Amino acid sequence: MEIVKGKKIEQHLCDLHAAEEGMAVKAAHTPINELLTNFVKLHSGGTQTSTSELTCEECGLSFSKFRESSLMGCPSCYKSFEGPLSPLLERAHEGGSHHVGKVPRRAGAGEQRQAQLTRMRKKLNEAVTAEDYELAARLRDDIRRYEEQAE
Amino acid sequence: MSIRQLTDHAGEWLRGAGPHSDIVISSRIRYARNLAGYPFVNRANRRQRFEVLDRCKQEIVSKRLADNVLWVDLPDSPSMDRQLLVERHLISRQHATAGDDIPRAVALDAAETFAIMVNEEDHLRVQVLRSGMQLAEAYDQIDRIDDVLEEKLDFAYSRRFGYLTACPTNLGTGIRVSVMLHLPALKLTGEIEKVRRASRDMHLAVRGLFGEGSEALGDLYQISNQTTLGKAEQEILADFEHTVVPQIIAYEQQARQALLKQRQAQLDDKVWRAWALLTNARVMGTDEVLQLLSHLRLGVNLGRIEKVDIRAINELFLLTQPAHLQKLSQQEMDAAERRIARAKLIRQRLEQATR
Numbered sequence: 470m471e472i473v474k475g476k477k478i479e480q481h482l483c484d485l486h487a488a489e490e491g492m493a494v495k496a497a498h499t500p501i502n503e504l505l506t507n508f509v510k511l512h513s514g515g516t517q518t519s520t521s522e523l524t525c526e527e528c529g530l531s532f533s534k535f536r537e538s539s540l541m542g543c544p545s546c547y548k549s550f551e552g553p554l555s556p557l558l559e560r561a562h563e564g565g566s567h568h569v570g571k572v573p574r575r576a577g578a579g580e581q582r583q584a585q586l587t588r589m590r591k592k593l594n595e596a597v598t599a600e601d602y603e604l605a606a607r608l609r610d611d612i613r614r615y616e617e618q619a620e
Numbered sequence: 621m622s623i624r625q626l627t628d629h630a631g632e633w634l635r636g637a638g639p640h641s642d643i644v645i646s647s648r649i650r651y652a653r654n655l656a657g658y659p660f661v662n663r664a665n666r667r668q669r670f671e672v673l674d675r676c677k678q679e680i681v682s683k684r685l686a687d688n689v690l691w692v693d694l695p696d697s698p699s700m701d702r703q704l705l706v707e708r709h710l711i712s713r714q715h716a717t718a719g720d721d722i723p724r725a726v727a728l729d730a731a732e733t734f735a736i737m738v739n740e741e742d743h744l745r746v747q748v749l750r751s752g753m754q755l756a757e758a759y760d761q762i763d764r765i766d767d768v769l770e771e772k773l774d775f776a777y778s779r780r781f782g783y784l785t786a787c788p789t790n791l792g793t794g795i796r797v798s799v800m801l802h803l804p805a806l807k808l809t810g811e812i813e814k815v816r817r818a819s820r821d822m823h824l825a826v827r828g829l830f831g832e833g834s835e836a837l838g839d840l841y842q843i844s845n846q847t848t849l850g851k852a853e854q855e856i857l858a859d860f861e862h863t864v865v866p867q868i869i870a871y872e873q874q875a876r877q878a879l880l881k882q883r884q885a886q887l888d889d890k891v892w893r894a895w896a897l898l899t900n901a902r903v904m905g906t907d908e909v910l911q912l913l914s915h916l917r918l919g920v921n922l923g924r925i926e927k928v929d930i931r932a933i934n935e936l937f938l939l940t941q942p943a944h945l946q947k948l949s950q951q952e953m954d955a956a957e958r959r960i961a962r963a964k965l966i967r968q969r970l971e972q973a974t975r
Contacts (some may be wrong), residue, residue: 516892528663540660541787541788544656544660544778554788557788558788558791561846562792565847565848568782568849568852571782572843573775580779586758594665597667616772
């Protein structure tokens with residue numbers, strides 16, 4: 470530990486991603502959690518019910534669960550939580566609210582395509598859970614064919 | 621290629637070459653991507669995680685990225701190997717220590733210019749590492765890797781939010797740019813706060829590199845962007861290349877010149893004491909070694925000592941870390957044994973590298 474004039478000279482400016490740098494971190498997602506909690510308090514007049522009950526239809530993640538972990542459950546969560554999330558994103562990204570960078574080549578009809586893949590994989594998941602392996606095999610082939618058709 | 625072959629040399633990023641390599645140790649860019657149609661790793665079930673791993677593996681080892689890609693399934697790897705990959709900055713600590721029930725892997729090329737983590741926080745975390753200030757080159761390479769992968773993989777993407785990531789702080793480009801800087805003179809002159817302030821004003825994160833938590837051991841500082849939404853990749857890069865890094869380089873150079881002019885005897889004393897200890901001590905802890913290597917590196921860069929080359933010093937920053945030390949000695953050692961082995965390794969390496 471480095472101490473200069475009786476003070477630790479290092480401090481975390483962003484705990485969030487220290488983990489990915491290969492360094493030990495105490496609590497990986499504190500800042501955005503604080504942001505979230507403060508935000509929700511601010512905008513709900515002390516009751517957190519309305520926002521907390523939001524749930525992603527696709528993966529079932531609730532907004533309150535997201536608040537605990539700071540992690541989204543699936544791509545659809547961004548749509549499901551768009552309302553309460555938007556102001557937070559702007560604060561976390563210096564006011565940035567819309568993507569302006571690289572666009573993937575397959576993005577042409579991308580969002581429809583992604584929704585279709587999500588639906589197909591959901592069916593596959595249900596088939597496996599129901600132990601209907603014949604249907605599962607068929608769905609798997611369908612998905613593979615669909616994936617291979619580039620836009 | 622195997623992990624064993626990684627052990628006794630350092631990756632290309634520690635070559636001590638490249639523009640401004642006296643101050644900029646390395647340039648790193650990583651991006652996060654997720655496959656469309658799957659939940660993110662934290663919410664996917666075991667079968668889905670395996671599917672993601674298989675899909676990614678197919679594309680990564682297809683030889684379209686490099687002739688020879690080393691694929692390491694982490695749950696099957698000894699913990700020492702995983703620790704070694706962490707010390708080399710090829711995987712995160714989180715990726716090394718996640719439960720064995722999470723199928724996950726890392727893929728590397730022989731020169732360690734890229735490392736691809738599969739099923740970390742996001743399905744894919746791709747990073748490119750370069751020696752010195754080479755962000756543009758690093759970006760070209762990582763952009764090519766992205767293009768190759770997205771030919772076959774559908775990435776989760778929305779027109780408004782860009783690439784969708786498990787944590788909203790990575791949303792948008794998914795790009796994290798970081799440079800590792802050696803700033804011993806700013807530290808010695810007590811001006812490191814300047815760097816902190818400048819970085820904070822620009823919404824950049826400043827972290828230490830080695831060791832626990834945020835400690836900047838060895839006067840090594842890593843600076844990275846925090847904003848990934850609302851800024852294009854090129855803007856993020858340009859901030860670093862044209863504003864942030866040149867400014868910090870200038871601060872450090874001024875501090876080095878001030879030391880040379882005003883405190884030369886003290887500077888030389890630091891450098892030569894470091895040399896004396898590193899070449900003679902019999903028991904050494906990591907923190908002490910990193911600090912001494914930092915002073916020695918400064919001395920070599922300022923021409924105060926000409927006995928040893930920078931590459932050897934750069935490599936020692938890495939090879940004296942616990943897992944590297946044990947892999948090199950081919951035995952497990954407790955902390956006390958490591959301190960002795962560390963001192964010995966340094967004496968040997970510096971003797972070999974002495975001009």
